[in-house]
Amino acid sequence: MAISKPAVPPRIPCQQCPLRPRPSFRDFTDDELDFVASFKVAETPAEPGMAIMVEGERNPSLYTVMSGWGFRYKILEDGRRQILNYVLPGDMIGLQGNVMKEMQHSVEALTRMTLCTFERERFPQLFRSQPTLAFDITWIAAREESMLDEHLLSVGRRSAYERAAYLLAFLDARAQAAIASHTELRQLPLTQQHVADTLGLSLVHTNKTLRKLMDQGLVRWLDRGCEIIDAAGLYRAAEWRPPKEGARPFI
Amino acid sequence: MAISKPAVPPRIPCQQCPLRPRPSFRDFTDDELDFVASFKVAETPAEPGMAIMVEGERNPSLYTVMSGWGFRYKILEDGRRQILNYVLPGDMIGLQGNVMKEMQHSVEALTRMTLCTFERERFPQLFRSQPTLAFDITWIAAREESMLDEHLLSVGRRSAYERAAYLLAFLDARAQAAIASHTELRQLPLTQQHVADTLGLSLVHTNKTLRKLMDQGLVRWLDRGCEIIDAAGLYRAAEWRPPKEGARPFI
DNA sequence: CGTTTCGTTGAAGTTATTCAAGCCGGGTGG
DNA sequence: CCACCCGGCTTGAATAACTTCAACGAAACG
Structure with missing residues (x-):
């Protein structure tokens, strides 16, 4: 058997x-x-x-x-x-x-x-x-570098409010490109602790900063994540434009 | 003619x-x-x-x-x-x-x-x-990413004092590897404005922070740059160890 | 010899951290 | 069922870190 x-x-x-x-x-x-x-x-x-x-x-x-x-x-x-x-x-x-x-x-x-x-x-x-795949690997590494550059600019020079708006806008844009075919709910699966540790801020201050974004009607905080309500508003708040990348490779 | x-x-x-x-x-x-x-x-x-x-x-x-x-x-x-x-x-x-x-x-x-x-x-x-050169290009990109990771950690989570110590130690280590065959003067050609813009701090606060490093006898500020006096002391202040890289490629 | 660049300093004001609670929903065990 | 706990979110108050403003000195420059 x-x-x-x-x-x-x-x-x-x-x-x-x-x-x-x-x-x-x-x-x-x-x-x-x-x-x-x-x-x-x-x-x-x-x-x-x-x-x-x-x-x-x-x-x-x-x-x-x-x-x-x-x-x-x-x-x-x-x-x-x-x-x-x-x-x-x-x-x-x-x-x-x-x-x-x-x-x-x-x-x-x-x-x-x-x-x-x-x-x-x-x-x-x-x-x-x-x-060509080898070149793609380099492409992927360069893209990562470019995202890190953007983060470093953000953490180093943007205000807490701008930083938070930037991060949520950035993640929303990436999620749209990588996941959502026809936009389901635009929500990001993070806790405020993750946001704080990404922005280089304390949890308390992050909470108060996110509250401002919520009061502006840009996002909503859910169970264990955040829902993007007004992506364009976030872009404006962060003085940021999502880079329009061409079709990207993935291995 | x-x-x-x-x-x-x-x-x-x-x-x-x-x-x-x-x-x-x-x-x-x-x-x-x-x-x-x-x-x-x-x-x-x-x-x-x-x-x-x-x-x-x-x-x-x-x-x-x-x-x-x-x-x-x-x-x-x-x-x-x-x-x-x-x-x-x-x-x-x-x-x-x-x-x-x-x-x-x-x-x-x-x-x-x-x-x-x-x-x-x-x-x-x-x-x-x-x-192999193509691989080297990827290597170079990955090394850059690794440096950026380190900077982001620094700007996001280290105190001003630690950050400054880290930056000077980091640059000294790189200069040693790339330039100095037999250590001439260990000096970095930066102004305090450059340091401030790297650390994500204001010029005034950078100046006061560097002063503390000078008071500790770790560095000295010169005309238009800084001289490393006690590299090991900087490492300690930053809780940082220079990564020991093997021989690196360059194109 | 005026002008510019770079470093330095004090003081006032703002931003962010830390401390200390409390709330709410979900899950667990009595 | 309820009591309890735990993770995640929220809030106020005290404190520390950092920025801004304003000014000055010194060396370098043309």
């Missing part, structure tokens, strides 16, 4: 990836898709609050987010935490570990996530045999 | 690049060196205060710093400026422009600089024919 296997979650072949058809991602050739498919070794779920990657780790896995939200962060010895950026569907996690000796930041799941795991060992092969 | 040409600065062939022998840079194969040499089209000087790159620019040049200091920054409409990072010998400038449509930040020379200019059009060829 055949031994019944534990239920394996259905593994989606890259060729039928639900993300690819979305307008914000660039089309891949069959050859590229085949390589990516052969590069993928597993599909891993992650629960909210789970550590996906830990600072100091060596040879971490290389992932792409298929669904869900997460965030990258660093902490000082005494526990002060700075959230560096968020990861959304289509984003890579762990690229740094393939390039540096050890991870310089941690990653945690914000919602339930599904991650595509890739084979680290074949990473050099990607550079040898797939120059 | 022959028309006397303007003095052309001697152009250094990449094979005899004064930077390459330094211990912090990785060795290149002859093949790689030949490619880089053929990739280089000019050697450009830049004077202090000169704009090397401007936000919004399309198709900017691609450079590597051969000598001198510069910095990357962004400004808000009302003039508030945030310095994002500094560029030192061996660093690339303008990579973003080869990947995104337009530059998202500006770059300015801090001291007199010499820049090696590369041929943008051959950038795709680099990915096709030189996979």
Whole structure:
């Protein structure tokens, strides 16, 4: 009698990836898709609050987010935490570990996530045999840098009110591009503590600042997240325009 | 009579690049060196205060710093400026422009600089024919990201005193690796305004904070820059350790 | 020898942090 | 069912950190 296997979650072949058809991602050739498919070794779920990657780790896995939200962060010895950026569907996690000796930041799941795991060992092969994918990796790294530049400007030079408006507008814009095909509810799955740790503010002050945004009718705070009511108003409050990116690659 | 040409600065062939022998840079194969040499089209000087790159620019040049200091920054409409990072010998400038449509930040020379200019059009060829160099480009982008992460942590979560100590320690460590073969004077060519715009603080508060570092005997302020007296003391004040990187690539 | 750039300082005012509660909804165990 | 607890949000008050304003000194420059 055949031994019944534990239920394996259905593994989606890259060729039928639900993300690819979305307008914000660039089309891949069959050859590229085949390589990516052969590069993928597993599909891993992650629960909210789970550590996906830990600072100091060596040879971490290389992932792409298929669904869900997460965030990258660093902490000082005494526990002060700075959230560096968020990861959304289509984003890579762990690229740094393939390039540096050890991870310089941690990653945690914000919602339930599904991650595509890739084979680290074949990473050099990607550079040898797939120059356009190699270029895409550079593209992805440059995009991350550009987001970090924007955050640094924000944390360094914007007022608390502008900063908060910027962050929510920025996340809304990313969510629109990466997730929402036809806009469902525009809501961001964060607590005010996450916002505080992203903006470099205390929780109390963050709360009072968000209240102002709510009083202006720009956002609403829900159970465990925030709903964007007036995205254009947020843009104005932050003196920010979302960069209009062309179709982006994702591995 | 022959028309006397303007003095052309001697152009250094990449094979005899004064930077390459330094211990912090990785060795290149002859093949790689030949490619880089053929990739280089000019050697450009830049004077202090000169704009090397401007936000919004399309198709900017691609450079590597051969000598001198510069910095990357962004400004808000009302003039508030945030310095994002500094560029030192061996660093690339303008990579973003080869990947995104337009530059998202500006770059300015801090001291007199010499820049090696590369041929943008051959950038795709680099990915096709030189996979290890392509990997190096990704390496460089990942290193920049890692520095930005560190800065964001600093600006978001460290106190003014820690931030200042961190910045000076960080720049000293980079200067040691990139410039000083046998430690000359460990001095950084910045004004207090630059420090303020990097830390996200006002000039006045920066001045008072730097004074504390001076009173502790950690640094000394000179004409138009700062001399590092006690690097280990700065590390301690910032709760920071310089990451020990292996030999790094540079194009 | 005036002008500009850079560093310095005191004082007043604003912004943000810390401390200390309290509220509300959901989940758990008695 | 209710009591309790816990995580997340909210609020007021005291304090600390940081900014702004205003001014001055000193070196560098043309």
